[in-house]
Amino acid sequence: MSDLFNAYTHGRFYDELFAGPDAPRPNYERVFARLARMTREELLEKQALADQTFLWRGVTFTVYSDNRGTERIFPFDLIPRIIPSTEWDYLERGLTQRMTALNLFLEDIYHDQRILKEGRIPRDLIESSKHFRREMVGFRPPRDLYVHINGTDLIRAEDGKYYVLEDNLRTPSGVSYVLENRQVMKRVFPNLMASCSVRPVEQYTYDLLNTLLHLAPEHVPEPNVVVLTPGVYNSAYFEHSFLARQMGVEIVEGSDLVVQNDRVYFRTTRGLQPVHVIYRRIDDDFLDPTVFRKDSLLGVPGLVDVYRKGNVALCNPIGTGVADDKATYYYVPEMIRFYLGQEPILPNVDTYLSSTPGDLKFILENLPKLVVKSVNEAGGYGMLVGPHSTKEQIEDFRAKIIANPRNFIAQPTIGLSTCPTVCDQQIEPRHVDLRPYILNGSSVKIMPGGLTRVALRRGSLVVNSSQGGGSKDTWVLSDEPVPQQSQREEKLIL
Amino acid sequence: MLSRVANLTYWMARYLERAENSARILDANTQLVLDAQLQASDLSRAWEPMVFVSGDDKIFRELYPAFDEAAVVDFTLFNPKNPNSVLACVNTARENARCIRDQISGEIWEQINRLYLDLQGKTVKDYQRIGSGQFLADIRQSILTFYGVAASMLPRNESWQFYELGRYLERADNTSRLLDVKYFTLLPSVTLVGTTLDAIQWSAVLRSCSAFEAFRKNRRGQINAERVIDYLILDEHFPRSIRYAITQAEEAIRAITRDRDHHFSNPPSRSLGRLRADFDYTVIKDIIEFGLHEWIDKLQTTIGSIHTDIEKAFFFYDTATAKIAG
Numbered sequence: 024m025s026d027l028f029n030a031y032t033h034g035r036f037y038d039e040l041f042a043g044p045d046a047p048r049p050n051y052e053r054v055f056a057r058l059a060r061m062t063r064e065e066l067l068e069k070q071a072l073a074d075q076t077f078l079w080r081g082v083t084f085t086v087y088s089d090n091r092g093t094e095r096i097f098p099f100d101l102i103p104r105i106i107p108s109t110e111w112d113y114l115e116r117g118l119t120q121r122m123t124a125l126n127l128f129l130e131d132i133y134h135d136q137r138i139l140k141e142g143r144i145p146r147d148l149i150e151s152s153k154h155f156r157r158e159m160v161g162f163r164p165p166r167d168l169y170v171h172i173n174g175t176d177l178i179r180a181e182d183g184k185y186y187v188l189e190d191n192l193r194t195p196s197g198v199s200y201v202l203e204n205r206q207v208m209k210r211v212f213p214n215l216m217a218s219c220s221v222r223p224v225e226q227y228t229y230d231l232l233n234t235l236l237h238l239a240p241e242h243v244p245e246p247n248v249v250v251l252t253p254g255v256y257n258s259a260y261f262e263h264s265f266l267a268r269q270m271g272v273e274i275v276e277g278s279d280l281v282v283q284n285d286r287v288y289f290r291t292t293r294g295l296q297p298v299h300v301i302y303r304r305i306d307d308d309f310l311d312p313t314v315f316r317k318d319s320l321l322g323v324p325g326l327v328d329v330y331r332k333g334n335v336a337l338c339n340p341i342g343t344g345v346a347d348d349k350a351t352y353y354y355v356p357e358m359i360r361f362y363l364g365q366e367p368i369l370p371n372v373d374t375y376l377s378s379t380p381g382d383l384k385f386i387l388e389n390l391p392k393l394v395v396k397s398v399n400e401a402g403g404y405g406m407l408v409g410p411h412s413t414k415e416q417i418e419d420f421r422a423k424i425i426a427n428p429r430n431f432i433a434q435p436t437i438g439l440s441t442c443p444t445v446c447d448q449q450i451e452p453r454h455v456d457l458r459p460y461i462l463n464g465s466s467v468k469i470m471p472g473g474l475t476r477v478a479l480r481r482g483s484l485v486v487n488s489s490q491g492g493g494s495k496d497t498w499v500l501s502d503e504p505v506p507q508q509s510q511r512e513e514k515l516i517l
Numbered sequence: 518m519l520s521r522v523a524n525l526t527y528w529m530a531r532y533l534e535r536a537e538n539s540a541r542i543l544d545a546n547t548q549l550v551l552d553a554q555l556q557a558s559d560l561s562r563a564w565e566p567m568v569f570v571s572g573d574d575k576i577f578r579e580l581y582p583a584f585d586e587a588a589v590v591d592f593t594l595f596n597p598k599n600p601n602s603v604l605a606c607v608n609t610a611r612e613n614a615r616c617i618r619d620q621i622s623g624e625i626w627e628q629i630n631r632l633y634l635d636l637q638g639k640t641v642k643d644y645q646r647i648g649s650g651q652f653l654a655d656i657r658q659s660i661l662t663f664y665g666v667a668a669s670m671l672p673r674n675e676s677w678q679f680y681e682l683g684r685y686l687e688r689a690d691n692t693s694r695l696l697d698v699k700y701f702t703l704l705p706s707v708t709l710v711g712t713t714l715d716a717i718q719w720s721a722v723l724r725s726c727s728a729f730e731a732f733r734k735n736r737r738g739q740i741n742a743e744r745v746i747d748y749l750i751l752d753e754h755f756p757r758s759i760r761y762a763i764t765q766a767e768e769a770i771r772a773i774t775r776d777r778d779h780h781f782s783n784p785p786s787r788s789l790g791r792l793r794a795d796f797d798y799t800v801i802k803d804i805i806e807f808g809l810h811e812w813i814d815k816l817q818t819t820i821g822s823i824h825t826d827i828e829k830a831f832f833f834y835d836t837a838t839a840k841i842a843g
Contacts, residue, residue, distance in 0.1 A: 078634065079627050079630060079631060079634075080623065080626075080627060080630075081615065081618070081626060081627075081630050255612070255615060255616045260615075264615075264616075264618045264619045265618075265619075267619040268618060268619035268620075273519055273522075273619075274619050275519065275521075276521065278521070279519055279520070279521050281836045283836070283841075288836075288841065289519060290519065290520045290521070290836060290839075291518055291519055291520060291842070292518055292519075292520055292523045292675060292679075292773070292831040292832075293840070293842060294839050294840035294841060294842050295836065295839050295840070295841045295842065296842050297841075297842075
């Protein structure tokens with residue numbers, strides 16, 4: 024056996040590969056066997072091949088630390104995160120249930136507000152949410168779909184169970200990395216992949232396009248779908264253009280769109296063309312300067328009015344952000360019980376709301392042990408990880424929480440599961456999470472797998488790309504037996 | 518297609534063509550200087566014209582104290598403050614390609630991205646170490662590979678036509694600038710006309726357009742000013758001649774406007790068509806009599822106004838009065 028695993032420590036965390044020292048879990052047997060036979064040189068060569076491929080393909084994101092917007096590759100780790108099929112079935116059921124309840128919640132909140140009237144969720148909390156859009160009360164979006172795309176972040180705790188950490192119902196990003204990671208893995212480990220019978224992910228963009236077409240006005244025979252991007256300097260521009268390319272639709276900026284006669288058009292070399300569905304990767308606030316932020320140069324004046332008249336569909340609809348407010352998240356299990364009459368399949372992480380007096384007291388007394396999050400931030404910003412913070416940082420947050428309790432929630436510091444990761448020329452455990460992508464069109468569809476993010480710094484629990492995180496390919500194994508041929512191939516070639 | 522995308526495609530093509538031609542003009546000048554066996558005191562006069570014909574001499578003077586080789590090479594290839602340096606052109610072309618990645622295949626993008634990555638951080642030191650000939654040949658090769666990949670991958674739709682339009686308009690302009698370099702280099706010593714050195718210099722001009730062999734095959738006999746100018750401006754078949762470039766640009770605009778009503782009522786079709794027709798009725802004597810430099814100046818102005826017509830017709834028209842399709 025190679026010495027790549029010599030420095031591997033088996034701590035108190037759940038490890039995705041090892042059940043114990045030298046005891047791989049069944050879903051990892053083949054990959055472990057392959058890694059165990061691999062020399063250091065071979066491993067580094069493969070990592071270099073993967074990095075080069077990403078750079079040449081321009082799979083990059085933009086960082087703004089130096090004001091110039093430098094492009095970086097999103098660090099990619101060679102060792103896949105592998106999910107057995109039974110585990111995935113469970114996750115799929117849990118996520119479908121959650122998506123169904125969230126859609127019913129949004130419909131309710133923008134119409135009858137039964138859940139508030141019956142006191143299951145405090146009215147205050149919803150009405151004070153920054154992303155609750157009063158302008159949308161009473162509005163019915165196409166096909167009664169109030170949310171079409173959700174990226175739900177899952178973690179696996181020390182007990183080996185999955186928990187939902189948060190929902191992303193505005194414009195969740197990262198799916199292009201899932202698809203690109205898979206392309207690169209196919210190049211780097213072709214035979215290994217074939218022998219493991221990994222479920223494919225490529226159908227995602229096809230499903231996404233169908234989800235979007237489902238929203239078009241019914242009388243239009245060939246609807247025009249566009250992806251609306253804030254522009255090439257946005258950190259996720261690569262993803263916007265990737266998705267447009269894969270779906271074969273136009274990618275547009277706000278300035279490409281014009282509103283005339285209650286319709287939206289895009290400006291082409293042959294005059295104006297009508298637009299029927301907009302997959303917008305711009306937050307509500309910036310969509311239309313005549314309704315939301317007046318200073319927005321990214322949006323389209325008059326767009327919201329056309330949307331309200333039903334002449335153009337938006338994905339996600341306006342106002343979904345109220346459901347990804349981290350304080351609303353606390354009530355999702357309650358929504359599942361209220362709307363579906365079921366118990367949640369996937370549990371939430373224990374959460375404390377600083378807007379309720381009892382919880383506030385608890386939070387302030389236990390700050391060094393907790394993770395505190397600002398309710399509307401994403402990307403690992405506006406967050407305190409108590410055990411890893413200095414006294415000053417903790418006191419700074421204490422003051423912020425007292426000043427605005429509605430703006431924060433707290434959760435116990437959870438030891439995320441670890442996955443073997445290439446670090447410093449050897450393999451070490453690093454913490455990971457998982458973001459599956461859930462589409463809600465004519466039915467709920469979930470791509471098998473999702474984005475596994477990995478905290479590359481030793482001991483770090485923060486997986487966001489802006490905070491030193493990387494990603495891994497996520498393999499969901501199929502139940503189907505591995506075809507004979509690829510087994511043979513593995514013996515011959517690997 | 519989207520006006521913004523058409524504009525980006527058009528400029529991507531223009532900037533790449535410009536980068537290629539800057540490398541060619543630099544190569545031509547290096548050859549001219551080598552062959553001229555100049556005294557040290559003449560060297561600055563040998564490098565000044567290059568900057569002058571690009572029209573960027575004002576920026577140059579702000580950046581460098583003198584027109585020596587290292588300064589001109591840095592300015593032409595590497596200085597990001599010169600918007601027409603090869604580096605700046607490649608960066609802009611690649612940025613445009615990034616904006617239209619949904620329109621181009623992965624291979625096309627990878628080719629321009631690699632050209633971009635190869636150029637980052639390079640300096641005059643690298644240029645000197647590798648040698649001017651090899652360094653410039655590598656850049657040309659990389660851009661030519663891009664053209665090859667693009668030609669074999671891009672569907673021949675409107676996007677292709679805007680790419681062609683940009684590429685050939687830029688080429689017509691750039692080839693005229695290349696001829697101008699020779700004009701300025703010659704200027705101080707009119708007595709040289711007709712000498713061996715003159716023939717050698719005109720050969721260098723031909724080589725920088727990769728036209729030497731083609732010229733030899735097509736026009737037997739001696740190499741002199743009139744014959745080389747005739748070939749590079751008026752030849753019907755050589756792909757880097759100005760006439761060929763203008764003809765291709767006109768084909769592109771015809772394809773873009775083909776299914777529109779009254780396409781000659783379209784200002785860019787009209788101005789480009791008129792320019793193309795001019796070439797059909799021009800012989801080299803006319804150009805010499807008009808004055809080569811003056812003729813080139815006039816051509817560049819016409820190309821500039823065709824560009825403005827293109828912008829107004831396709832990229833930045835007024836939406837309030839625009840036609841609504843579908």
